[in-house]
Amino acid sequence: MKHTFKFYLIPALLLMIVSCKKTLDINTDPNNPSAVPVSLLLPTVERGLGDALTTGPGNTSADGGGLSQILEVYVHRFSGRVNADQYEVTGSDFNINLPWNRVYYSELNNLEAIIASATADGNLKYAGIAKIIKAYTFSVMVDVFGNVPFSEANKLRSGITYPKFDDGDDVYAAVLTLLDQGIADLENTTAPNPLNPGSDDVIYNGNAGKWVKAAKSIKLKLYTQLRLVQNVTAEVNALITEGDLISTTDESFMMPYGPNGATDDRNPAFFDYIAGQRTNNISPWFYEILKGYNVNINAGLTDPRLPYYFYNQLKPTGTADGATEYRDGAFVSIYFGSVGPDKDRSQQNSMTIAGIYPAGGKYDDGTAGRGSAASGTGAAPYRFITYADILYLKAELIHAGLVTGDERATLQAAMRESFRQVDHVVKNFVKPTQPVPTLATTTAVTNYINGVLTQYDAASANKKLEYIMTQKWISSFGSAVDAYSDYRRTGYPILFDPNNPAMAPGGLVQPPINGNPALPGAQKPVQVQLVKTYPLSLPWDQVELETNPNAPGQKNPSSFKVFWMQ
């Protein structure tokens, strides 16, 4: 009996030792950590920002896009059977609700967590990057929504359950301060920085200098957007003179998406290739300007970016799924505001879709074929601010007389850079399996740029601005937020208006008469209509308004201006 007792005592003692070491920690949830290392949060917020802004046809958080899904239609580069057609997006729209929640629930929470923990630990590079991302995010929220919760946002734990909506100009002022703080954090030489961002910073790989350039470039963009309501001459000149802006192609501020590897890192824009029902048609308005069909702008000039921008599933004489509304050889689409009889027909395997540059899809080498998951890598970046954008901003500022310089040469450089940007994206990001020719060095590009400049030279002063803004609009395809702001500020590019008798005489638009191989010489005109006026901002998320008693009543998007509009 004595032996048996001893025998049992050993494991019992062991158990006691183990249990004594453990304190009662039932209030700590091991599955949901309350503190996350900044290096894990940073890639999440970077990708989240891309997701909140990019296009994407789906309605789940995996394949659903952000604000550009609406705004690409508002700037007439996409068209489709969607609420954005007819400018009818409401606050209940999925592409309002999803980005709104992404920004407030995911982005802001994680950004505040990075800023707090990085500041406490002396990791000022992380803090600086987070501040710049936060500033950029909220500048976009103001650009798109006007007034948004900012100063009281994300403060539930300090007792603010229902944040007020701040005026856009107050948010802008705070954002500019935040950018300066971010720059100061990144340039702080005395910071201990026990942790430095590296590959976890998927945008700039931890390069603080590039982040500073991005922050200053954001400032240049914001001041340019302010120019109609405030004298920004000193600010923009200081930034340009200092010369610390994004100044090469590879310094562009972009969210790099990746392929479908161990994790699915594809740009949600690519999901139109996989969708059982494709959503995003290419607007014939955009297509015709690139083809040189539009007599008002770039007439007679074929844009060499066409096969990089659009992918035609059909060959020029191929058979479409059904009767088409707009066809120009291989190009199949529908009009904005169409009420034509063929608008609602499925063109799943014949419609033209976004190509390799905006969506990481297929380069249109003329072989045609159904778009599918195998068509491309989907690794196209979402472009926040590119070097080309900086050049276009400069050209606009010179045109407005705020900055001295050669407007024509700046436009020329901007166009060159836009083409280089395409090569850069294809070669260094999308990395397609199909062979894709280099674009920027071709004579077609040189001829196109010279052609545009010839027209530009002959244009009146206002028309010159139209050429600048139209080139910028063409260049930013896939990233629609700034194009929407630019249009509301400058009125350019000129967008399709079904009520304009010059664009749609008698409410009818005529597709290329010989465009449909099935109906040679007889492609039918299409009836279009539009009841609403152009939306000056997007409606607020309806769920936010329904749950926040401090929120204003829903706006009328046709009359609610963002503060920087005249």
Add this chain to the structure above:
Amino acid sequence: MLLDFTWYSKKSTNQIAPITVPTSSGYTSAYKNFGEVTNKGVEVELTVRPLAGKQFSWEVKGIFTKNNNIVTKLIDGVDRLLLSPVTTAVSPYLEPGQPFGYLRGTKTLRDAQGNLLINPATGGMIQANAANSPSDQYNVGNPNPDFKLGISNTVSYKGFSMNVLFDYTKGGAIFSNGISNIIGRGVTKDNVDRETSWVIPGVYGDPDTGQPILDSRGNTIPNVTRLTTNDLYFSPIGGQTFAINTSTEWNVYDATVYRLREITIGYEIPKSLFKKLPIGSMSISVSGRNLWYEAPNTPRYVNFDPEVNSFGSSTTQGIELSSAPSAKRYGINLNVTF
């Protein structure tokens, strides 16, 4: 004859419950003690035995219940709370003075006389939104029924017994995505006539201002714009019709339903048949559940069952998002005791 009558009035205060908070607060919901909810109602049970013989008996039992569940108070400074976010088209809400979990969604515009406003460009109705009316969202229905009545008849004769249970639910609203899709996609006999064109009764209105369009003499203009059957149930762009892509209110139906809930026929097998076996008693019964129902205020051929609910017995009621239909069930029951 037996009568059982209950009247109750219950007030619940400061319940702990998650409240939906705006995402701009950084969270989606927070647990709080709040509010006041009253439940007032009656329950009446009446049992009548018209016949009670040794061989033959008949009993009728009726149960009537009526419950009024009203939210009387929320948190100070909050007019209305989202009970749970369901879809952007419809969700249940809490609001002082309103029934618990009433449904909010979109409505179409009407003029002061209650005529529907019609978009002259399309012939479809115009959705009320913040630009042309006070709000985007309105009360579109109370999912709680007015009352429920159950009547059970039990007849027994010698070893046989039969029980018939009949239910009647009066009122209550149900938002049905199923009906919307079935009608809108034309897979029901309700809209089999596709060769006609239709005019929605109403007057022309301006979608931007939300006001009726007036002629030169200041009168409203009756709608004469025709719609195809297709468009009448699948809203054309720029107009709203009656099933798909329309305002929530057109997909909210009255959930009144008559139902033959159950019939059971049983037979107690006489002991004389098995007196040599070691069996105490033996009975057999055949039952059928949910044998027949009729929801008179839903489209006839859809054969919609308003008891189908996507959220089970949760606080979210009156919302059906293409759920599987209800089933009839038959059973045979043999009961042997030793």
